Amino acid sequence: MSSPMQRGKGRPEALAERVYQALKNDIFEFRLMPGDRFSENEIAERMEVSRTPVRQALFWLEREGYVEVWFRSGWQIKNFDFEYFEELYDLRTVLECEAVKRLCALPSEQCAALLTELKQFWIQAERLEEGKTVSQHDEAFHMTLVASAGNREMARIHAELTEKIRIIRRLDFTRDDRVDATYQEHAQILQAIFQQRTEEAQRILTNHIAVSKAEVRKITLHMLQQARLQPIE
The missing domain is CATH 1.20.120.530 (GntR ligand-binding domain-like)
Structure with missing residues (x-):
């Protein structure tokens, strides 16, 4: 599956794509560990963006199988299966x-x-x-x-x-x-x-x-x- 960056260069979601790539790199480099939980607000504050691009990036990562949402308790990096x-x-x-x-x-x-x-x-x-x-x-x-x-x-x-x-x-x-x-x-x-x-x-x-x-x-x-x-x- 091509990444959002590959699918739509020049789209208005460029900020969400930047957050997506940053989070994916954090997962790949084990800065975000399997099982780690976090909120959209925490990511937004760390990357100095609003929650909207963070949420979009997390939905992309969820579709690709890297994270899962825990309703009312934020997001979690999926454990290795x-x-x-x-x-x-x-x-x-x-x-x-x-x-x-x-x-x-x-x-x-x-x-x-x-x-x-x-x-x-x-x-x-x-x-x-x-x-x-x-x-x-x-x-x-x-x-x-x-x-x-x-x-x-x-x-x-x-x-x-x-x-x-x-x-x-x-x-x-x-x-x-x-x-x-x-x-x-x-x-x-x-x-x-x-x-x-x-x-x-x-x-x-x-x-x-x-x-x-x-x-x-x-x-x-x-x-x-x-x-x-x-x-x-």
Whole structure:
């Protein structure tokens, strides 16, 4: 699902969009923790805005599954539901494996043309070290695989679930060994696709996603524990 910022640049709700992005960043960086409760007035005072844009931003975040409203007692950051995230990862695996199957069935020249930029970045270019940047390119890698398969509904659904898992998926790039593994496995997936080895490409991709899912669960739990131990200023 595209963000409000993406859906409507130049709209009068620009203030609400600023609050939305700020709150989402607070959630992603664990400045707002799962289970934390707050009122619209508290957010409005902290961001020096009225309650109206705060309420609009919170409704957007509620629709995306990050917060929930407690009538008469404010809002709450939703607790992590790892079972829900694992279901999203399972759906992601199904979509991406189907995309790989379709890419391998294309004429080799057409497939190579569709994935030229991925080959240049993940195989030929100098490696990046900064985890946040690599995380963004990782998302682009997997979204490009699905989009290149040619089914717009598959691409739309995949883009929506990519947004939903971003809050924990990005943590997979906070360690150098995970960045290295991503480069290696992306290159292997591409090489198998270019050589039309469907089963091998699907196997590497499935394992790649499964390991990432396990790692982000461990890292998320650790990050939550560490954030809880931080002293209150």
